[in-house]
Amino acid sequence: MNFSALSFPDAPLIKAPPPGPKSKAYLDYQSSHEGAAVSYPKGIPMAIRRAKGATVEDVDGNLYIDFFGGAGVMNVGHSNPEVIEAASKQLVELTHSLDIPNPARKKLVETLLSLLPEPLNKLFFGGPTGSDAVEVAVKLAKHNTRRIPMIAFEGAYHGMSAGALSLSSRLGFKEDFLPLVPEVHFVPYAYCYRCAFRKEPDTCDLDCAQYLEHILDDPHSGVGKPAAVIVEAIQGEGGSIVPPDGFFPLIREACDKHDVLMIVDEIQAGLCRTGKMFAFEHTGVIPDIVTLSKGLGGAGFPIACTAYKEKLDTWPQGKHIGTFRGNAIAYAGGNAALNFMVENNLAEHSLSLGNSMLSWLIEIERESTIVGEARGKGLMLGIELVKEKDSKEPAPELANRVRAFCHRHGLMIELGGHYSNVARFLPPLVLTEELAVKGIEIFEDAIKNAEKSL
Numbered sequence: 001m002n003f004s005a006l007s008f009p010d011a012p013l014i015k016a017p018p019p020g021p022k023s024k025a026y027l028d029y030q031s032s033h034e035g036a037a038v039s040y041p042k043g044i045p046m047a048i049r050r051a052k053g054a055t056v057e058d059v060d061g062n063l064y065i066d067f068f069g070g071a072g073v074m075n076v077g078h079s080n081p082e083v084i085e086a087a088s089k090q091l092v093e094l095t096h097s098l099d100i101p102n103p104a105r106k107k108l109v110e111t112l113l114s115l116l117p118e119p120l121n122k123l124f125f126g127g128p129t130g131s132d133a134v135e136v137a138v139k140l141a142k143h144n145t146r147r148i149p150m151i152a153f154e155g156a157y158h159g160m161s162a163g164a165l166s167l168s169s170r171l172g173f174k175e176d177f178l179p180l181v182p183e184v185h186f187v188p189y190a191y192c193y194r195c196a197f198r199k200e201p202d203t204c205d206l207d208c209a210q211y212l213e214h215i216l217d218d219p220h221s222g223v224g225k226p227a228a229v230i231v232e233a234i235q236g237e238g239g240s241i242v243p244p245d246g247f248f249p250l251i252r253e254a255c256d257k258h259d260v261l262m263i264v265d266e267i268q269a270g271l272c273r274t275g276k277m278f279a280f281e282h283t284g285v286i287p288d289i290v291t292l293s294k295g296l297g298g299a300g301f302p303i304a305c306t307a308y309k310e311k312l313d314t315w316p317q318g319k320h321i322g323t324f325r326g327n328a329i330a331y332a333g334g335n336a337a338l339n340f341m342v343e344n345n346l347a348e349h350s351l352s353l354g355n356s357m358l359s360w361l362i363e364i365e366r367e368s369t370i371v372g373e374a375r376g377k378g379l380m381l382g383i384e385l386v387k388e389k390d391s392k393e394p395a396p397e398l399a400n401r402v403r404a405f406c407h408r409h410g411l412m413i414e415l416g417g418h419y420s421n422v423a424r425f426l427p428p429l430v431l432t433e434e435l436a437v438k439g440i441e442i443f444e445d446a447i448k449n450a451e452k453s454l
């Protein structure tokens with residue numbers, strides 16, 4: 001399919017410098033009437049009228065290239081016609097059914113099971129957010145092992161509900177609410193740019209993964225035998241961090257040796273974003289439990305799913321429930337989205353376009369004094385900004401400046417990273433090469449502009 005027809009042809013187009021007067025009125029209304037914890041509009045100040053493919057139009061008529069993708073939700077593009085058609089048909093048939101079976105639900109289950117590797121042959125739909133899929137995964141692990149401790153990784157983000165937040169590493173999210181769920185222990189992820197063991201990738205022995213094995217092995221590690229290790233195949237909010245080959249097999253090995261379950265959180269990296277249907281397929285290991293959400297609803301319809309091995313299906317009726325575990329529109333839209341991904345080889349497109357974008361970003365890294373590292377896989381890219389390359393001192397204020405510049409020039413991007421200093425690209429995977437080029441040109445100008453501010 002020619003993806004160009006899916007997006008607005010004229011993006012980027014700035015008619016009224018953002019936030020334009022109409023956006024500003026919406027933003028003012030929002031800040032007067034909605035809670036102060038509202039966050040995205042503070043970094044991406046706009047009100048959105050509509051969106052198509054990999055482009056977004058604000059209420060002032062400005063058109064943006066979307067490298068943000070609704071925080072990695074819009075894998076098949078905004079208003080994907082096939083998703084909208086399936087969801088519209090479903091809308092007049094049935095919309096809500098809790099977990100009572102219906103044709104839309106059955107089709108989605110069939111499609112998902114045909115895509116997941118065979119051992120992951122049980123699915124569970126809980127509440128409609130990724131956080132709830134994580135809660136399901138953890139409860140299932142605890143129920144099966146009758147153990148409470150959990151191991152998560154530095155840089156992890158698994159959600160905002162108390163259990164999922166306990167497994168997320170960013171302290172700012174947790175302070176004021178502690179203690180959360182007890183007995184969660186964090187170990188270093190393979191964040192080679194800032195290696196916890198001060199090693200370089202080509203000379204290290206994957207000390208981070210070895211450290212996990214050490215913790216599980218040593219009776220004096222202070223860490224009780226965990227129910228599970230939860231890990232992102234590629235870390236998202238942590239800063240688009242791709243672990244080296246070998247990291248996951250060592251984690252799998254340590255889990256197997258110590259009879260600990262392995263949960264892979266695919267909520268952000270899954271569903272073709274990184275060049276495979278599931279990001280764990282890059283790693284050569286099969287997890288025991290996998291969480292999915294974000295792109296699964298096709299057009300942003302809320303849905304989450306936990307997939308697991310049949311032998312873990314030991315829990316009784318009603319052990320995890322919720323009112324909104326049966327959104328038939330999300331099932332129909334999600335099924336259409338998965339079919340779209342397969343029929344259009346979206347994983348392949350994401351990988352090849354992501355590779356060319358990354359090569360260009362690496363050139364920018366070479367020339368720039370503030371790009372510490374450009375990295376990522378497929379269309380999950382990160383550019384880590386630093387005050388200067390030698391010290392690697394994080395530069396969150398430059399990241400904010402870069403995002404603001406991009407926004408003013410018609411490009412939406414995300415920020416993340418341990419120090420909030422990573423510019424992140426999570427575009428709809430139907431991004432075209434033409435839009436990618438225009439987007440990176442704006443980004444490159446934003447970097448040059450930020451350099452000048454130093």
Ligand SMILES: Cc1ncc(COP(=O)(O)O)c(C=O)c1O
Nearest residue numbers: 129130131157158159236267268
């Ligand atoms: C890897 C990962 N897990 C879990 C979540 C939480 O999903 P939700 O925001 O839908 O609760 C996110 C959200 O960004 C995520 O990136």
